[in-house]
Amino acid sequence: MLLELDDISKRFPGVLALDGARFDLVAGEVHAFMGENGAGKSTLMKIASGLFPPDTGQIRLDGRAISFDSPAEAKAAGIQTVFQELTVLPNRSIAENLMIGREPVQAGGLWLDRRAMVAEAQAILERLGIDLDARAPAGALSTGQRQMIEIARACAERPKVLILDEPTSSLGRAEEERLFEIIRRLRADGVGIVYITHRMSEVFALSDRITVLRDGRFVLTGETSSLDRPALIRAMVGRDVAEDRHGADTDTLPVALTAQGLHRHPAVRGADLTLHAGEVLGVAGLMGSGRTEIARLLAGIDRPDSGAMSLFGKAYAPRDIREALSQGVAYVSEDRKGLGLVLQLPIADNIALPSLKALSRGGLVTPGRIGAFARDWMTRLGVKAASPSVAVGTLSGGNQQKVSLAKWLAIGPRVILLDEPTRGVDVGAKAEIYALIRQMAADGAAVLAISSELPELLQICDRIAVVAQGRVVDTVAAAEASEEGLLELAFREDEAA
C-alpha cells in the first residue's frame, strides 16, 4: 500500500468536515475520488498534502506512519498536489514557476543558473507536449494554461503520489486529452494518482478504482469495472428522498419574473428562466455551474452583458440592488455574515434596516417604533431570542437566517431570491425555514431557492431548474423529480460542454 489515510476526522468551526474518512492508494493506479459538493474530498486531500493536520486518524506512506507540519514536508516525502486553487505566480515567468523551490544554482548556491533553469523548464514543457515559451510571463496565461503549468510542476518533481483536485475544470478538450495521456504515462511509471472529479465520463475512462465519500464519511471503495453510473450516484446521494412534495400548477399562476438569454462573462451563458407568483422554483447545480451568478443578475447585483428580463410583464433591467429592491425584488445572500446581516447590531436594527424609510416620520425613527416593528416580525417568523436588542451575532445559525428573512420580508417583496437558505442551520430550524418559505409562496410571492442540498429542493419546491455551464438545462416538476435524476442532468450537461 502506497498511501493510507485511516479513520481521519477533522472539525472546522461549526462543521464536522471529515468523520472517520478513509482512502487508500496503491502504486501504479488511478484512484478516482468522488462525492457531492462539500462531501469532504478536498479537505481529506489537503490533509494528505500537509496543509493542515487531522484532528484524529493516521496517515501512512509506504506503510510508515507519518505526519506533516507543512506542505513542504509532504512534497519532500513525495506527495505532489494540484489544488483547485491555482498557485501559479502571475509575476514570475513560466520557467520560474516550474522550477520554484528547486532552481538550479552554480558557485555553491551563490548564483542562480538562469540559463539552466529556462532550459530545464522548456524540456519539461516539451516532454508534456505543452507548447509554451518557458521565458514568457505566467500572468498572461489562460486559466487552462495555468492549470497545465501547475500539473507540469507537480509531475516534474517525480512524485510517488500525485493528487489532482478537479484538474479538468478549466481545461479545453485538447488540453484534457493531453492530461489524460500524462496521467496514463505516470501510472505506467508506478505513480499512485488520486483523481478528484465530478465528471463520470472521466472516472470511467481513467480510473482503476473509485472511492466515494459522503458527508465526510467513507461510503465505498471498489474496482471501476464493478461499478456503474447509477450505483455511483446512489452512493453519493445516499439518503432516502423525503416524501412530502409540492406541485403547484404553474400554468394557472401569473408570471412574475422572466429571463431570456442572460449572459455575463464568464459564468452565465444564455440562461432562460420563468418564475411564477405563488410558486417556489428551485435551482440545482454543481458548484461553479453559475447558479449564484444567475441569481445575482436577477437581484440587480450584477448587470448582464446581454439578454432581457421582465417583471410582471414589464421590462426589468435594474441598475443596482437598490433599484431591484424598489421594484420588489429581494435577494437573501448565501453569505449571511458577509452580505446579509450586521452581526454586532441588535436584531431590531437588522430587521428594520431596509424598512427605515417606511418607519421614519419626518426623517427620524424612534427606538420604540423599531422595537415594536421588529418584535412583530420576530413573532411571525419564530425568532428565538431574549429581546429585539440582542446582537445578531450571538444567535444560532437558524435564528440568524430567520432574522435575515424577516428583514427582507418586512419590505413586502413580490419576488424573493434565496441563496442557500439553510446553510449552517441545524435540522430542527431547517424544517421551520422550509415552512416559512412555503408560506411566502402561499401568500403570493414568487420564490426562487438555490440549494446544494437536493433533498431540500425536492421538499420545498414546486419546480426545479437544473443549471449547468451557466444555462438552465431543464426544468422539472418537483413531484416527478428524483435526486438521481437531477444529479444525472447536472452531470451530463457539465460533461457535454
Add this chain to the structure above:
Amino acid sequence: MTVSRANLADYGLVLAIILIIGGLMVLSPAFRDPENLIGIGRQVAILGIAAGAMTFVILSGEIDLSVGAVASAAAVVTAIALSQGWGVLAIPVGLLVGGLFGLLNGLLIVHVAVPSFIATLVSFFIAQGVALTLTGGQTILFDADWFRTLFATGVLLGNRAAFWWLVVVALVLWWLLARTRFGSNTYALGGDAESASMLGLPVNRLRIAIFTMTGALMGLVGMILIARIGNARADGAIGLEFDAIAAAVIGGTRLGGGYGSIPRTMLGVLLIGVLNNGLAILNVDFNTQQVIKGALVVAVVLIDRWARGEEARA
C-alpha cells in the same frame, strides 16, 4: 498594442530622467557643472540605500514605516559608542541596533500576526523613544576622523565614500534579488503569499530575513548620516521612510508586492536626486519641491495602472 504600452511603462522612467537632466543642463550652467553632477551621487546615497531595502520589503508584499526612526536610533547609539572611545566596535554595534529592530518587525509580523504597517509603526515609536532617551534631546558629538572618512568623506574617483557605499549596497541587493533563491522567493511571496506557502516556500523565515536585513542596512544608513555631519540627533533620519517609499514607487515597485527591481528603484532615486538638486539650483523653494515630488508619485502610479490595465485585458 500591448508591447508598446508595456515598453513605455518600462522605459518611460529612463526617458523622464533623460529629459529632466537634459532640460536642467540647458537651463542652468550651475547644474551642468561636473562637480554638481558628482555631488548628486553623494546626496542620494542615504536615500538610495533606504529605497533599495524598501524595495525588498515592498516586493515581498509588506511595508516598513520604521526605517527613518531605526536609522536615527542606530546613529545615536553609534555616536555614543564612538564618543565613549569604542573605536571600530562602534560599527558592529550600529549594525546590530538596526538589525535588532528589523528582527523585531519580522517577529511581530510572523509570530504575533500583526500587519507590517502596524508592526513597523510600533518599531518606529520604540526606536524614537530609545533615541530620545539616550540623547536626552541633545546632539551627540563624537570625534573619529577615521569613521567619517570611511563612511562619508573619503574620496575615491571624484566621489565620496557615501556614494560608494550606495554602489556596494545596490549591487548586493540586486544580486540577492535577481540572482539568488532568496530573491526568487521574495518575488514569489509578494506575487501571492498564499500560493507561496502552498508551494512549500519558507515564507515566515523569508519575512523575518527581509526585515532583519532592512534593519541592518538602516544601521549603515545611520552611520553614513552621522559620518557626514559629524554628530547625531534623535530625529536625524525621520521622514526617510516616506522618501524611500516614494523612490521605490517612482521606480515602478508595486505596493502590494511582486513587481519591481533594484535597478528601477535606483532610477527612481536618481530622478528624485536630480529633481531636488535641479530645483534647488533653480531657486524653487523646498515646499514647492515637496509638491512636485508628490505629483510625480501620482503620475507614476497612473502610468503604471494604465500600462497594466492593457496587460490585464490582453
